[in-house]
Amino acid sequence: MAKRSDTQGRLDDAARAGWLYYVAGRTQDEIAAAMSISRQSAQRLVSLAVAERLIKVRLDHPIAACLELAEALRKKYGLRHAEVVPSDPAGSSSTVGIAEAAAAEIERWLKRPDPIIIAIGTGRTLKAAVDQLPPMECLQHRIVSLTGNIGPDGSAAFYNVIFSMADAIKARHFPMPLPVLCSSAEERETLHDQALVRSTLQLGAQADVTFVGIGELGVDGPLCVDGFLGREEMLTLVKNGAAGEICGWVYDRQGQLLGNSINDRVASVPIPSREKSSVIGIALGKKKLAAISGALKGKIINGIITDEATAEQLLSG
Amino acid sequence: MAKRSDTQGRLDDAARAGWLYYVAGRTQDEIAAAMSISRQSAQRLVSLAVAERLIKVRLDHPIAACLELAEALRKKYGLRHAEVVPSDPAGSSSTVGIAEAAAAEIERWLKRPDPIIIAIGTGRTLKAAVDQLPPMECLQHRIVSLTGNIGPDGSAAFYNVIFSMADAIKARHFPMPLPVLCSSAEERETLHDQALVRSTLQLGAQADVTFVGIGELGVDGPLCVDGFLGREEMLTLVKNGAAGEICGWVYDRQGQLLGNSINDRVASVPIPSREKSSVIGIALGKKKLAAISGALKGKIINGIITDEATAEQLLSG
DNA sequence: TTTGCTCATGGGCAATTACTCACCAGAGGA
DNA sequence: TCCTCTGGTGAGTAATTGCCCATGAGCAAA
Structure with a gap:
């Protein structure tokens, strides 16, 4: 006693x-x-x-909620990196805030003095982020595009981000001299066998960090809007369970790549190892929820930059 | 970036x-x-x-010694509420600790879902407490100032606390568009007769809970320091037995309001009923001992937040 | 353009804090 | 009674933090 x-x-x-x-x-x-x-x-x-938790610390700032959400996301999905920015209350734009945050993260990697390989995917959000980058000289790094830069009509694909990046960042950059989608698996093999393409593929596989956008599926999703897929093909994909797309690789709600789909024809570099490198997805919005959730569940990405509202939905789901 | x-x-x-x-x-x-x-x-x-006070630390532990003192105070003076915080041994500041405790108590009232009326007095200690409040949305409540917000020189009175409170708390707040002291009892009557002032007075009278600072008298007390009273007036007051003031209402060591004094000219709302509501004084320090003791003895307040050392002196006296 | 001011930065260093180790005292069981 | 286990103590030491200073960028006034 x-x-x-x-x-x-x-x-x-x-x-x-x-x-x-x-x-x-x-x-x-x-x-x-x-x-x-x-x-x-x-x-x-x-x-x-x-x-004994007698001491309670509280942080009075909108950021506090974001940091807690980020921590929760990191824990739930075993992420290397999670960043949540405040939602724009009136926000309709899909790039408010997130673009700046993503740019800051890219910049952190670019500032590293040791040479690294940075892989870049595609998408409007990612492009908005890259457009926020200040001019920098980073001759020690190499920047490689994961996706082809030739659109469905033979023109340069607009949302191929690496060219925007090259405008601001002085570094060796390696675009992919390929279409985004090949007409067949055989064509892809042929194209990938070219010496120049092979070295780029190899470079992509060695990336230390990868930044990708996450595309939703549906007839309003980027694959359709940009003309890579026809309306019918898209509807078939959706019927087969497709939930999202990263660099053209289509996956379902659990993040499993679909086998019998356009994945055989995607010319993109395979998404780099999530064991050995950071693969950071940048996306927000209700429309993309299934796509983001799938990518996280299937560990297609191991890092996420999103906004508060999306983070909450990801955690509740 | x-x-x-x-x-x-x-x-x-x-x-x-x-x-x-x-x-x-x-x-x-x-x-x-x-x-x-x-x-x-x-x-x-x-x-x-x-x-920048983004970080707020709070100690969640009923400290035995303090609890005992609080209980003793409650019993001795028949209080509704008593709270004692640990004294800062080297403490010179009059707001360390007590401000946090007072803020916690105010927050408890604000968190009530049913709509209440909160009246707020004045003083440095009370201001320090209000500054500790985290941002809250309390649209169900109304917050009314007991004292005027116009200083002796016509400027806004700095230690009028309701404006600080409005910064953090989203609720309807009602300042008093009056000077603190009128030039005569007649002027006060005229001013109090204005429709807007009358409704505020009425609101104050209905307060469910009131938080007030307790001011000591003397030429170093707040009434003099802030220029509401001249040195001579103050000395006269003290000679007549004045021991303390709350919202400008001056009382003696037994807590009886002085009849022949500036009380006729105080523009403040009368201190709300101690029968029907909680009136909580926030004060500490040897200098204020007589003022606090008087307020307790005369039942001008029925709640106290103070520190260990002051509590001990109150109990021994 | 120059000048002067303000403010953030990074380095270095001293103060402060956290951790590990060895030891001790009392409670409870064999 | 003795043993062991738990929980606390002080010392020493490594890690962390706070502060001062010189520097340089940004900016407004001259």
């Missing part, structure tokens, strides 16, 4: 010490003097107060 | 750093790495977060 009351008294002391430390801002030495104990004991009491 | 010079962005970063440090428990080195800044910058952001 002495033990019980001692424990109680110790918690009181812990509370007192914690109060003096955190609220009154005194040092542990001063607390030790005030309570007539050794400095080490004061330190123990303070850390006990923390461990 | 956004310009680093903009204040908003810097505060966001400070919030991020503060969150990572206090909530996630990372070291400043880790934060620096995560945010791609130097460790020193991370440290600056963390201390900025503290300086």
Whole structure:
């Protein structure tokens, strides 16, 4: 019984010490003097107060909610990187805030002094992010595009992001001199066998970090809007369970690549290893929810940059 | 990337750093790495977060000694509410600790779902408490100031607390468009007869809970320091037995309002009924002892938030 | 354009804090 | 009674943090 009351008294002391430390801002030495104990004991009491959750810290800032969501996402999906930006309340645009955040993240990688390989996917959101990049000189790095740069009509694909990136960033960049979709698996094989293409493919496979957009499916999704797929093909895909697309690779709600689909004809570099490198998806919005969720569940990506509203839906789902 | 010079962005970063440090428990080195800044910058952001009061620390523990004192106070003076916080041993500041405790109590009232009327007095201690409040949405409540918001020189009275409160709390708030002291009893009557003022007076009278500071008298007391009373007037008051003031209402050591004094000219709302509502005084310190004691003895207040040392003196006296 | 001011930065260093180790005291069981 | 286990203590040491200073960028006034 002495033990019980001692424990109680110790918690009181812990509370007192914690109060003096955190609220009154005194040092542990001063607390030790005030309570007539050794400095080490004061330190123990303070850390006990923390461990017993007597001390509650709160952060009054809109960012706090975002950071908590990011932490939750990281935990739920085992991510290497998660970033949540505040939702634009009036937000209809799919790039508000997220583009800046993604640009900041890209910039962090570009600032590294050691040479790395950065792979870049495609998509409007990613393009908006890249457009936010300030001019930089990064001759130590190599930047490689995961997707072909030739559109369905033979012109340059507009949302091939690597050219926008090359405008701002001085680095060696490697576009893919291929269409986005081949007409058949055989054609893809032939094309991929070219020396130039092969080295680019190899480069992509070695990427240290990859940034990709995430496309939703449906007749309003980017694959259709940009003319890579016809309306009928798309409807068939959706009927077969397709939920989203990254660099043209189509997957279902669990993030499993579809086998009997256009995936045989996608000319893109396979998405780099999520074991050995960071693959960061950049997307937000209700329309993309299934696509983002699938990519996370199937571990097609191991990093995400999104907004508050989307993060909440991802966590509740 | 956004310009680093903009204040908003810097505060966001400070919030991020503060969150990572206090909530996630990372070291400043880790934060620096995560945010791609130097460790020193991370440290600056963390201390900025503290300086900007983005970080709020609260101690959640009923400390035995304080509880005992609180219980004794409650019994001795028949109080509805008594709260005692640990004294800062080296404490010179009159707001350390007590402000947090008072803020917690105010927050408890604000969190009530049923609509209530909260009346707010004045004073430095009370202002410090209100400054600790986190942003809240409480549209169901009404907050009314007991004192005028026009200072002796015609400017806005700085320690009129309701405006600070309005910054953090989203609720209907009703300041008093009056001076603190009128030049005569007649002027007061005229002013109080205005329709707008009358409705505010009425609102104040209906308050469910009232928070007031307690001011000591003397030439160093707030009435003099803030220029509401001249030195001579004050000395006369003290000679006549004045011991303290709440919202400008001056009372003696037994808590009886003085009849022949400035009380005829105080424009404040009468202190709400202690029979039907809670009137909580917030004060500590040896200088205020007579003022606090008088307010308790005369039942001008029926609740007190103070510190350990003051509580002990109140009980021994 | 120059000048002067403000403010963020990074380095270095001293103060402060956290952790590990060895030891001790009391409770409870064999 | 003795042993062991739990939980606390102080010392020493490594890690972390706070502060000062010189520097340089951005900006407004001259």
